[in-house]
Amino acid sequence: MKSDVVRLFQTLPHECGYYPGRTAQNLVIDPSAPHLAAVYGTALSRGFRRAGGHVYHPHCSSCRACVPCRVVVAGFSPDRSQRRCRARNADLETRAVPARYSEEYFELYQRYLAGRHRGGGMDSPQHEDFSRFLYTDWSPTQFLEIRRNGRLLGVAVTDVCSQGLSAVYTFYDPAETARGLGTFAIQAQLDWAARENLAHLYLGYWIDGHPKMDYKRRFQPLELLRQGSWVGFAQPRGDTVAE
Template sequence: MSSDRRRESRMKSDVVRLFQTLPHDCGYFSGRIAQNLVIDPSAPHLDAVYGLALSRGFRRAGGHVYHPHCSGCRACVPCRVVVDAFTPDRSQRRCRARNADLELRLQPARYSEEYFELYQRYLGGRHKGGGMDSPQQEDFSRFLYTEWSPTRFLEIRRNGRLLAVAVIDICAQGLSAVYTFYDPAETARGLGTFAVLSQLDWAAREGLPHVYLGYWIDGHPKMDYKRRFQPLEVLLQGNWVAFAGA
């Protein structure tokens, strides 16, 4: 193949189509309407595109790589933690100490009855009435991973009993904290915080620069916690900048 044809082939392979979803109810604010931009899910080599998309503020849910694109609302702000500069605060150090008795194991992303039972209890206990609290088996796989995604499950156990699972995507740009579900009877442990701390530890060991936490939403009770992981960067007008919030 000539150099011109190779260049043309590379250019074509770098082009991906974006689709805009139809308006739908916002999952974060009652009464608001949301829309997303979605990378063509049938695009070839979506796995190769994903890392770059992550660094540009996109997020994965199942086989879809998306970015909020809502008319008149910019509440969802992409955020990531700078791994080599992260220092846990006093509350996070206490969380680590409180969970020092737990065992962590990295596993391939897959369905199991044990995972699904914990997932059901988590949604029923933490998101009751939110539309996800009666999942089917296919919902588990469809939402958490897909064939092309670079996903691993981080199991968190105590004496063999499964307490939590952190769903993590691994890219050259860093780790993406996709989702965490845990035993709702163990809320005193702060397992959500512990899962993020464990991912920061893992990223540091692997020399990865960032842990992507999805979208920060100012003042939202389920999303505002991300500001506690410092130094945090947010994506504003196409540039990653230091988080300026309190």
């Protein structure tokens, strides 16, 4: 992405969300750019990610731990744990719908944050926080609903671009932890991408050895963006997966 096509801004240092005691900075595409929707897909393929109305890339002065990653859809082969997860959730239905606010979504979002991220600064969201964080007017966002007999169990917030799908965020019923809905949602997004003949599912950033990011290496074939080029990432696969 060239700076003469879009303007890039660097944020001020702020607390790192992954490593206590570290500071982080991001490069952000000008959020007021009128053609932001048009360049978003290209930005995605070059390692950027969306949060709300901001398209950003980590740009820390002394750390390069965050590495963009994506799954090659056509080559995906679930491991044994992922196959068990799919079988365990054979009673679920999925449906992609336009992103929007609803009390049903918000109530589930509240319960998810309270159950999974208590004390993390997001566990008391307001109505406007839901929309501000998950989608924006220009973003090509769909909600992949996960339901059982009509009851909403999860939502995978997904951006749909010609370059592929981007898994933005997933929230689900914390009482259904045994189902592994996080893993199930990624497999459902891979199924969706395959139906649409999209080449990649973007999973944001992978951090080597970080417990919250380690699950991403289990979705093979995985590619990492290294020095401007996407390269394959081979990793032995065991049977334990973060759900």
